Amino acid sequence: MTAGSKRKTVAVLDYGSGNLRSAQRALERVGADVEVTADAQVALSADGLVVPGVGAFAACMSGLHAVGGDRIIAERVAAGRPVLGVCVGMQILFARGVEFGVESRGCGQWPGSVVRLDAPVVPHLGWNVVDAPAGSRLFAGLDSCTRFYFVHSYAAQQWEGDPAALLTWSTHHVPFLAAVEDGPLAATQFHPEKSGDAGATLLANWVAGI
Numbered sequence: 001m002t003a004g005s006k007r008k009t010v011a012v013l014d015y016g017s018g019n020l021r022s023a024q025r026a027l028e029r030v031g032a033d034v035e036v037t038a039d040a041q042v043a044l045s046a047d048g049l050v051v052p053g054v055g056a057f058a059a060c061m062s063g064l065h066a067v068g069g070d071r072i073i074a075e076r077v078a079a080g081r082p083v084l085g086v087c088v089g090m091q092i093l094f095a096r097g098v099e100f101g102v103e104s105r106g107c108g109q110w111p112g113s114v115v116r117l118d119a120p121v122v123p124h125l126g127w128n129v130v131d132a133p134a135g136s137r138l139f140a141g142l143d144s145c146t147r148f149y150f151v152h153s154y155a156a157q158q159w160e161g162d163p164a165a166l167l168t169w170s171t172h173h174v175p176f177l178a179a180v181e182d183g184p185l186a187a188t189q190f191h192p193e194k195s196g197d198a199g200a201t202l203l204a205n206w207v208a209g210i
Helices: 021-027 040-045 057-066 069-078 196-208
Strands: 009-011 033-036 048-051 081-084 094-098 102-105 110-116 124-129 148-154 153-154 166-173 174-182 186-190
Touching: 009 021, 009 040, 021 033, 021 196, 033 040, 040 069, 048 069, 057 069, 057 094, 069 081, 094 153, 124 166, 124 174, 148 196, 153 174
Parallel strands: 009 033, 009 048, 048 081, 081 186, 094 110
Antiparallel strands: 094 102, 110 153, 124 148, 166 174, 174 186
């Protein structure tokens, strides 16, 4: 950052789900001015919006609706303003989530469903490598053996959205989407705020691009 340049502002959306303070600290460490907020105007006006999420898809959607988070995301994306979803905050960007045989409606920014991983051991817990595409901005400067921290039982396992989107895959018995870069909307299934130096590099890359 050059002398006199303005620090990027990032809002971490508080809708009752997610590692809000750890996300805040991780973003501050890479040079952003961060506010954890449920205020729609703050979330809309920040340079970047981070939507964290842990727990059940339906519960996250309920909390998101309570603060108008689905509308905030939609307005930002329509205006070309960056949004980053993390873990269940990535999952709720899809049209549907299916848990215990019950289908819940997501934000619908991307078509398709989030479903349970068909693996002998679930949740997928711990460090894993990812296969990032050429031209990825999120993974710039990271090599192919870089590991990120995952904790999830569900994931998007197919992509039905814009074929121009940059897709990063990982595998836990079956392939699943580890990250998506689609215009102003990006997301990671892993937790960058828990992924050490690799996660810090990814967050720094995202902040630099907003």
